[in-house]
Amino acid sequence: MYGQFYRDGICEIDFGDAVLDTILQNILNNNCKKDFNLITKYRGTFDLRPSAVSYDDVFINVLKKHDIKRQIKNITFKDYSLFHVQVRVVNNNMSYMDWHRDTYYDKHGNLVGKEPHGLKLIYYPSFTEEQEDRLLYLLGSNRILFPTNGPDQQLFKLLKVKKIKSNNQKAILFDVNGLHAVCPEQQGKQSVRLIYSFLNKKQILDDHGDDDLHMRAMSMYEEL
Ligand SMILES: [Fe+2]
Numbered sequence: 001m002y003g004q005f006y007r008d009g010i011c012e013i014d015f016g017d018a019v020l021d022t023i024l025q026n027i028l029n030n031n032c033k034k035d036f037n038l039i040t041k042y043r044g045t046f047d048l049r050p051s052a053v054s055y056d057d058v059f060i061n062v063l064k065k066h067d068i069k070r071q072i073k074n075i076t077f078k079d080y081s082l083f084h085v086q087v088r089v090v091n092n093n094m095s096y097m098d099w100h101r102d103t104y105y106d107k108h109g110n111l112v113g114k115e116p117h118g119l120k121l122i123y124y125p126s127f128t129e130e131q132e133d134r135l136l137y138l139l140g141s142n143r144i145l146f147p148t149n150g151p152d153q154q155l156f157k158l159l160k161v162k163k164i165k166s167n168n169q170k171a172i173l174f175d176v177n178g179l180h181a182v183c184p185e186q187q188g189k190q191s192v193r194l195i196y197s198f199l200n201k202k203q204i205l206d207d208h209g210d211d212d213l214h215m216r217a218m219s220m221y222e223e224l
Pocket residue numbers: 097100101102176180
């Protein structure tokens with residue numbers, strides 16, 4: 001699997017859990033536990049606040065159930081820890097995040113995002129028979145980063161787009177340096193996704209050592 005991940009920047013890994021699905025479905029139905037709310041981040045998106053890690057242990061337990069820590073090591077050969085866990089509801093029929101890299105250099109060569117870039121694991125559950133479009137990824141775009149982002153457009157002529165659909169048995173692991181885009185929601189529908197962000201442990205400590213939320217996510221992961 002590590003060869004495929006190195007080449008493409010994305011792979012599927014086994015995921016999912018019945019308890020997790022019930023909790024996510026309740027959140028999707030805006031039936032959150034006391035003291036928790038869905039708060040808008042981007043237009044048409046709502047994040048579980050104050051935090052997913054304090055909402056329920058299932059968000060960490062499912063990582064243990066599927067041996068995610070070992071899997072990430074075996075797929076990336078890198079040393080990652082958990083930076084952030086987010087539960088996000090989307091009801092936007094425009095993409096709230098069109099094609100982008102999480103880390104890149106803008107047209108003036110200025111850095112945008114984390115350096116070095118991290119990794120995301122996203123679970124898109126499906127509560128109906130139908131599997132729906134969730135994410136697009138430009139395969140192999142993770143292998144090249146230009147000193148300014150202008151030439152990125154050329155890559156669409158050279159590389160293939162992979163479409164990720166909702167799936168109750170799989171999550172996707174991807175290098176956030178590759179170009180990716182969120183698929184728009186169908187008119188009148190909404191969906192939920194569970195997003196884990198990983199960065200190097202030292203990087204988390206250096207940049208967010210004073211942030212209790214990130215420290216908690218990191219230590220829960222380190223103890224797995
Ligand atoms: Fe992104």
